[in-house]
Amino acid sequence: MNQRKRIVILGTGFAAISLVKKIDLTAYEVMIVSPRNHFLFTPLLPSTTVGTVEFRSIIEPVRKTRKGIEYMQGSCRSVDTERRTITCEGVDSGVEFTMEYHHLVIAVGAWNNTFNVPGVREHARFLKEVTDARVIREQVISCLERADIPGISMEERNRLLHFVVVGGGPTGIEFAAELHDLIEEDLGRSYPHLKGEVKISLFEAMNTILNSFDGNLRRYTAEHFKRQGIELRVGTPVQEVLDGGLKLKNGEMIPAGLIVWSTGYGPTGLAQSLPFDKDRSGRILVDECLRVPAHPEIYALGDCSNIAGNAVPQTAQLAMQQGKYLAKALNAIHDGESPKPFKFNNLGMLAYVGESKALADIPKANIRWRGLITYIFWRSAYFTRLIGFKNKVLVLFDWIKTAVFGRDLSKF
Numbered sequence: 001m002n003q004r005k006r007i008v009i010l011g012t013g014f015a016a017i018s019l020v021k022k023i024d025l026t027a028y029e030v031m032i033v034s035p036r037n038h039f040l041f042t043p044l045l046p047s048t049t050v051g052t053v054e055f056r057s058i059i060e061p062v063r064k065t066r067k068g069i070e071y072m073q074g075s076c077r078s079v080d081t082e083r084r085t086i087t088c089e090g091v092d093s094g095v096e097f098t099m100e101y102h103h104l105v106i107a108v109g110a111w112n113n114t115f116n117v118p119g120v121r122e123h124a125r126f127l128k129e130v131t132d133a134r135v136i137r138e139q140v141i142s143c144l145e146r147a148d149i150p151g152i153s154m155e156e157r158n159r160l161l162h163f164v165v166v167g168g169g170p171t172g173i174e175f176a177a178e179l180h181d182l183i184e185e186d187l188g189r190s191y192p193h194l195k196g197e198v199k200i201s202l203f204e205a206m207n208t209i210l211n212s213f214d215g216n217l218r219r220y221t222a223e224h225f226k227r228q229g230i231e232l233r234v235g236t237p238v239q240e241v242l243d244g245g246l247k248l249k250n251g252e253m254i255p256a257g258l259i260v261w262s263t264g265y266g267p268t269g270l271a272q273s274l275p276f277d278k279d280r281s282g283r284i285l286v287d288e289c290l291r292v293p294a295h296p297e298i299y300a301l302g303d304c305s306n307i308a309g310n311a312v313p314q315t316a317q318l319a320m321q322q323g324k325y326l327a328k329a330l331n332a333i334h335d336g337e338s339p340k341p342f343k344f345n346n347l348g349m350l351a352y353v354g355e356s357k358a359l360a361d362i363p364k365a366n367i368r369w370r371g372l373i374t375y376i377f378w379r380s381a382y383f384t385r386l387i388g389f390k391n392k393v394l395v396l397f398d399w400i401k402t403a404v405f406g407r408d409l410s411k412f
């Protein structure tokens with residue numbers, strides 16, 4: 001190790017990248033390990049599943065994030081807290097490597113939670129990474145192409161044209177809304193025979209959708225979905241996902257061409273394996289300075305952690321604030337100062353609900369907006385938060401391209 005203390009950061013998500021951008025590189029040597037060699041701006045991921053925005057417009061290669069950092073494409077498999085080393089596995093090579101650290105930052109996010117429903121991993125699609133969005137986009141187009149072949153049975157055609165979302169949180173709602181826009185705006189032009197035959201359904205086990213949003217906004221969304229023809233079935237748990245459909249707890253069989261599973265998060269394999277205290281959902285418990293109490297040289301932030309006695313949400317804004325905070329705290333430690341505790345500043349929530357309408361729930365400012373103006377606000381808010389200038393230009397270009405020429409429905 002050289003003169004500077006080494007910080008090893010696990011992950012290239014919101015928490016990790018916000019930290020990397022602000023850490024003092026004259027004080028610390030920064031090494032990042034992550035299987036994903038890019039940062040992904042997830043709030044616009046649902047838009048990429050239907051081609052409103054292109055995949056590469058919302059990612060930034062980690063090696064371009066900042067000069068002077070080092071990156072290794074691998075997954076951390078274990079942490080030796082005694083020797084202060086981590087063991088990792090290279091992504092494509094499978095080669096094992098070990099690294100020493102002075103400070104370790106665990107920012108490995110979370111995995112999709114299946115709630116042990118059988119068949120989810122085999123037959124449903126998740127929406128977490130760019131690769132997931134690409135698979136969904138291909139499957140939507142494949143269903144449309146297969147349904148348009150002459151001689152196909154009516155039963156099979158109806159199945160292929162039924163798109164199902166499981167989970168009524170913001171991701172499920174936004175995906176259903178984007179899919180609806182695709183069907184409404186682009187189907188008539190490219191698949192005139194299928195117009196009016198596509199059905200979108202959303203199943204939610206609880207009795208409400210968007211349960212973190214204000215009640216009026218939830219009711220507005222339910223009515224808006226009804227107007228758009230999206231079937232909303234709340235209080236309807238799924239028992240099993242099958243090849244070609246769903247089985248509900250009430251015994252009903254739901255044939256479907258695509259099933260997108262979006263029911264929340266659980267801990268990653270690494271987080272599960274670490275011998276630290278966890279909360280009920282498996283998130284690593286940290287103190288108010290984001291340290292693992294038994295090992296103050298180890299920090300955990302973002303979706304993989306929770307603050308003991310002061311629970312925080314699993315959102316991008318929280319992860320970003322924690323990343324920035326930790327950079328400041330570590331810079332202060334280097335200067336011989338003690339860091340102040342982390343404080344979450346809740347900026348509220350936004351969600352897209354289709355046909356150029358969005359929701360904004362900002363309790364601090366007593367704002368509960370919905371509709372077209374909120375949609376413009378939603379777009380501007382995400383546009384300004386996009387990481388780099390290049391991403392801003394690409395996303396703006398994609399929005400204009402979609403408005404003028406429609407979405408690209410090629411499959412290759």
Ligand SMILES: Cc1cc2nc3c(=O)[nH]c(=O)nc-3n(C[C@H](O)[C@H](O)[C@H](O)COP(=O)(O)OP(=O)(O)OC[C@H]3O[C@@H](n4cnc5c(N)ncnc54)[C@H](O)[C@@H]3O)c2cc1C
Pocket residue numbers: 010011012013014015016033034035036042043044045046074075076077107108109110127128129171268270301302303304314315316317318319350
């Ligand atoms: C479709 C979608 C839409 C969303 N929309 C919003 C929104 O509008 N607003 C909002 O606030 N939040 C939104 N979220 C949630 C938000 O994306 C997460 O809360 C946020 O990404 C958490 O940041 P993080 O840094 O903790 O984890 P992530 O951003 O998930 O990053 C985790 C990183 O850790 C890496 N990693 C995993 N395992 C290992 C390992 N073993 N070793 C090393 N690295 C590892 C991963 O490859 C990844 O780079 C959305 C999420 C999704 C999926």
